[in-house]
Amino acid sequence: MSSAIELVDVRKSFGEVHAVRGVSFEVERGEVFGIVGPNGAGKTTTLEMIEGLRESDAGEIRILGEPVWPHPERVQRQIGVQLQNSAFFDFLSTQELLELFARFYGPVAPERIAAVLETVGLEGKARARVNELSGGQQQRVAIALALVHEPELVFLDEPTTGLDPQARRNLWDVVRAIESEGRTVILTTHYMEEAEELCDRVAIMDGGTIVALDTPRKLVHALGRGGWIAFEGGLDRAALGALAGVRELRARDGSWELETESVKATLPALLALAEREGSDIGWLTVKRSSLEDVFLELTGTEYRE
Amino acid sequence: MSGRLAAVVVANLRMLLRNKGALFFSLALPILFMVIFGLIFANAGNQKLDVGLAGSGPLAVALEHTNALAVHRLPLAAAEQKVKDGRYPGSIVVKGRAATLYYSNTYAAQAAMLRGVVQGVADGVNLAATHQPALVAVDARSVDSSELRYIDFLVPGLLAMALSQSAVFGVAGTLVSWRERGIFRRLKVTPLPIAEFSVARVISHLLLALVQAAILLAVGWAFFGVHLGIDITALVPLVVAGALCFIAIGFLVGAVSRTQDAAAAIGNVITLPMVFLAGVFFPLTTAPGWLREVAKFLPLTYLANGLRDVAIRGHAIGSTLTDLAVLLGVTVAIGLISLRFFRWEAAV
Secondary structure, eight states: OOOSEEEEEEEEEETTEEEEEEEEEEEOTTOEEEEEOOTTSSHHHHHHHHHTSSOOSEEEEEETTEEOSSOHHHHHTTEEEEOTTOOOOTTOBHHHHHHHHHHHHSOOOHHHHHHHHHHTTOGGGTTSBGGGSOHHHHHHHHHHHHHTTOOSEEEEESTTTTOOHHHHHHHHHHHHHHHHTTOEEEEEOSOHHHHHHHOSEEEEEETTEEEEEEOHHHHHHHHTOOEEEEEEOOOOHHHHHTSTTEEEEEEETTEEEEEESOHHHHHHHHHHHHHHHTOOOOOEEEEEOOHHHHHHHHHOSOOOO | OOHHHHHHHHHHHHHHHHOHHHHIIIIIHHHHHHHHHHHHTTTTTTOOEEEEEEEOSHHHHHHHTOTTEEEEEOOGGGHHHHHHTTSSSEEEEEETTEEEEEEOGGGHHHHHHHHHHHHHHHHHHHHHHHTOOOSOOOOOOOSSSSOOOHHHHHHHHHHHHHHHHHHHHHHHHHHHHHHHTTHHHHHHTSSSOHHHHHHHHHHHHHHHHHHHHHHHHHHHHHHHOOOOOOOHHHHHHHHHHHHHHHHHHHHHHHHHOSSHHHHHHHHHHHHHHHHHHTTSSSOGGGSOHHHHHHHTTOHHHHHHHHHIIIIISOOOGGGGHHHHHHHHHHHHHHHHHHHHHOOSSOOO
């Protein structure tokens, strides 16, 4: 069986700007695939080419084995898209909007509309005008529009940007529900903990290419950082620096932060040191490295617009 | 019509009919104009002239029985003063065989008419006194098949104005707003051809235009007694051609405007002067020649004149062929020009 999506050496330039320079990857059916990267990395252009909004300059793009170009409308039946900054027709209710979009693909089954509303948790809002809904609810309408024709692939472009934490967590549940229906999800986000939480695999893009692609766990592991140990206690800098595995040491407000290659090696050594010195450790937390650390390591910390 | 196209038309009609702000300009404003202008000119044409009258005799009796005058009896001494005070445009003092007409030039038009009427009545009295038959008899007849009044001129003009404005502003505003908000982008990731969506949108605008025509003509007939002589087979093509023409103009405005404010401004610059220059409110018969030449280049002129022919004078489609040709020609020309500027997506 062909992959959900296949890109082979895809390129796109806008005049002098090489937005996408040779991107290749495959998305397996049924997985949640994340694409992350700083602004201007080429994420949106890549998505637009897959969705059939832009034609690539070079390379091949296939959805479910079918080339997207030159007839994107053929594969567009199989995909559902939620675009960034989702906007809707004015003066229509949620129900009417869903019926309209469903009709683009064929005759509409009323049960389908009800089922989609349930998936995104908007059962009670069928008759409400879309512009009267909250930001989180509107985002769920946008996702419902992407789902209404039961697509195999669902594209979610920054679905949680601008939402409050409750609405974001709520959308995570929606994404999990879509995945559990057996659909393939392609997700972009600026929130690394979101990508880590939701995605089976993550592609990190920068400068128009993919700089890393793997499961979040393997990406973090490959970074080779064990994690962070932070604690409060009067211990000697030199002694701490000599502990097994410690790579970096920072003092902050009377507490310490240790970056270590291996929490397993450093933690017992630290506790033994405190015991020997008779120092009281007030509190202690251990934090493993996250996708955010990987992201910053690979794309740098320089601020970009 | 395919089921899908019909569904898209229905959805677009819903959007248009629920847009109360736009409906105000499509229906309420023309009706408001109808009321205002209808009241101002309610009695134009059959209004009686107010006149003061003092004295007695055959001439005084004859003046009192003239249909053209509303006679107010005055004491002799007050007759001249009432005119000086501006109470009446004129007053007549009859003393035996001599009659004096006092008039004021602040009522220039009425004064002139008054002099004509009083002279005419006096001539009648003189002729009757000679017991001779009249040499010449005048029978005044309106050239219109029935009595057409100002309101009959106004209502089709207002309909033309309403059709033009709702098409221009509706299409231009929506185009800019949908482009800026990425709604066209969203449509382009569906298998629905965007051309099919556009056709559906135009069809829903045309249906709205027909509803507008029906409502405005019905209101004119029911509340202002507008004389309707509609040949429906002539009215529908004309309304459709007119709406198409202004949809094309709205499309052009939307294509060249980046923001909604710009679209509204350009739309006003195009439609507002046209309303006056095309003779929507007043006939251009007394306008200077150059202005009448300008009017010949405005599509609204052809729509307004065509609608007057069809809705009021009851002409058949044959008499509107020129109007139809001009409106459709402008539609095609403007449509082609628009395509040069048109973009589905906002500039990045």
